[in-house]
Amino acid sequence: MPMFKESEDRRAEWEIPSGVFVVSLLDGDRTNGYAAGWVVRVSEVPVMIQVAVWDENYSYELAQACTHFSVHILEEGQQDVARHFGRTCGRDCDKFEGYAVIPGVSGVPVLEDCLAHLECEVASRQVFGDHIVLVGKAIEKGIHREGKALIYNYQDYQ
Numbered sequence: 001m002p003m004f005k006e007s008e009d010r011r012a013e014w015e016i017p018s019g020v021f022v023v024s025l026l027d028g029d030r031t032n033g034y035a036a037g038w039v040v041r042v043s044e045v046p047v048m049i050q051v052a053v054w055d056e057n058y059s060y061e062l063a064q065a066c067t068h069f070s071v072h073i074l075e076e077g078q079q080d081v082a083r084h085f086g087r088t089c090g091r092d093c094d095k096f097e098g099y100a101v102i103p104g105v106s107g108v109p110v111l112e113d114c115l116a117h118l119e120c121e122v123a124s125r126q127v128f129g130d131h132i133v134l135v136g137k138a139i140e141k142g143i144h145r146e147g148k149a150l151i152y153n154y155q156d157y158q
């Protein structure tokens, strides 16, 4: 029996520290990007990265069949970029408009204004509760500039 009620206090899990990222997705001719905190490296050789996409996001639709995604590591001070990708929906707008974006080797949008990116080919996909988890193998990566990564802080997104 769990020692807590599912609907009650969610503070404990929100204490798990994370960085702040933009994840872009490619599903055929559809692309989108969302702000992400739940990004984990799961293999060193080959480099493999896991992302988790919430089922209320437009990105979830793409995540069900996407072939590639790209993880962009944001820099300290880029909360505005995270708010843009994390507070708008790709159903209503092209979130990349106004941002410098180049196509990755797969065609997935690669955001230039970040510390670094890893472009991944989807290797595994599985639903866990209200998220779909994608694990991707890095097929391309790049350092865009030097700096410190943006750390997730709840207050920044209220």
Ligand SMILES: Cc1cc2nc3c(=O)[nH]c(=O)nc-3n(C[C@H](O)[C@H](O)[C@H](O)COP(=O)(O)O)c2cc1C
Binding pocket: 020, 032, 033, 034, 035, 036, 037, 038, 039, 052, 053, 054, 055, 056, 057, 058, 059, 060, 082, 083, 085, 086, 087, 088, 089, 090, 091, 152, 157
């Ligand atoms: C800092 C931050 C971190 C977030 N982390 C995630 C995440 O890891 N997974 C996720 O599905 N949504 C996450 N979100 C929420 C989505 O970015 C947000 O719901 C977004 O509007 C979804 O866009 P879409 O509807 O275009 O997919 C996060 C939002 C913010 C601001």
